[in-house]
Amino acid sequence: MTARTSTYPLRLPVSIKSEAEKLAASEGTSLNQFVATAVAEKVAALRTASYFAERRGRADWAAFDRLMARSGGEPPRTGDELPENGGDQ
Secondary structure, three states: OOOOOOOOOOOOOHHHHHHHHHHHHHOOOOHHHHHHHHHHHHHHHHHHHHHHHHHHHOOOHHHHHHHHHOOOOOOOOOOOOOOOOOOOO
């Protein structure tokens, strides 16, 4: 099966195009493939962010609080403890 494609005239600043060409060459790919991959990665990132935002909207926070407040379980294993600053950097 062959993927369908379409063309789109793209205007890039000379400096961006030059850097993209260098990166494409270093990856052994064409500028066209490099740009197509970059667009695909951006689309995936935006769709993922949208998915998680939608899931957050459906969260049952009361159930979350019940789960977090329950007793039991095991203490963290060695190396799994939270850092002293709680993970803030």
